[in-house]
Amino acid sequence: MSEHFKTIGDITVYVSLVLGLIYTVSFIRNNKAYRLFTIYLLLISIIQIAALYVGRGGLQKSNLYFSHYYYISQFVLLSLFYFELLKMRWIKFALIPVLLFIAYQFIADPEIYFRYNPLAMTITQTIIVFYSILYLYKTLQGKSEFVIVNVGILVYLISSTLIFASGNLVLDLDIPQETRFTLINVNRILTLIFQLLILIEWIKNYRPQFRRS
Template sequence: MYQLIANTGYFFLILNLILYITGFSKFGKAYKIFTCYLALLVTVQLICVILLYCKKVNLFMSHFYFVGQLILLAIFYFLLVKDVVKKKIILIGTSAGLLVLAIQYLFDPGMFSKFNLFEITITSLLVVFFALLHLYDMLTDKKEYYFITVGIIIYLLASTILFLVGNLTIGLSENLKFLSWTLNAVLVLINQLFILYEWKKSFYKKAALLV
């Protein structure tokens, strides 16, 4: 069941990347950054699969995923929010988060080869906060990237909780660990479906008109 859900999520991720690439030069800077984010996800996943196939450790790729996600989505929401104060909050929050992580790895380089729960928590919650800033703007402004934003909030909040719970229950049965990973795969799939729906709702007709 896990493998089926995970593979379905990867299928929609690749499909979304292909769809968003078709509009790469048509829909502005924020669109381009989000497409780069999808490309990052596909690249990290591909490298992980190759390393796994070669029977190599791929755990270190999680750092590229979470830090890259923070940087690209911070830029994405920086471009979307209109208020100067919110833009400064995103800049300061991202810089502070990256600085804290850099200090952590400087004093403990061995963390690079481990699953860093602190990194997951700080990067994910920062992105959720930035997404909430944009969601708040959309209460009184046009709903730009609304479904993507809702999907990101749901996915990152729920997956962060799963990682935290999974870490606390690390000594419990394999069945519970497997359930945790399966639920995370479901969240990935749901997030990709939100992204696909955003394309259909906001860009499909526009892309057709521009052809």
């Protein structure tokens, strides 16, 4: 069973790279929001591949510190992405206090770099979830872009927040490795669903049209 889930995990890493690359295909033809989302996909896939390499490939070391790059780049790029979609200026200004708070955490306790940072993860993901609900509300007004991706972001970030937030707690528990992986497996499946939605969005709305109408 765990082997299957490991395979799914690996698949999500490669799929994230594939998604980043297929979104790049239409990079020039689309607007700023699309470009920011593409950069987000590419950056996340690079972080995931690096984490996979460090954790399992050549180095066999702890790769927990990659989580910091993950949630910070996710927060910055998705904030800018939602700024483009929602056109609300305060979204840009909201970046500053959150990033300052995370910086303060690292200065106050440098050790945190080698552990999960549940508070920062929860804050950044909750803010993005909030933006996605705002955008969902905006889509009520009529036709809009990135509706499917927005649903994916909402569903995935709401549920994965708890998985990441409980990271340190689970690591400290005295339970078998197998059980610990249950959470990671749930996350893998959720990630796969999220990636599927991103793929559907691209196929439906951003696939290059070869037929000239």
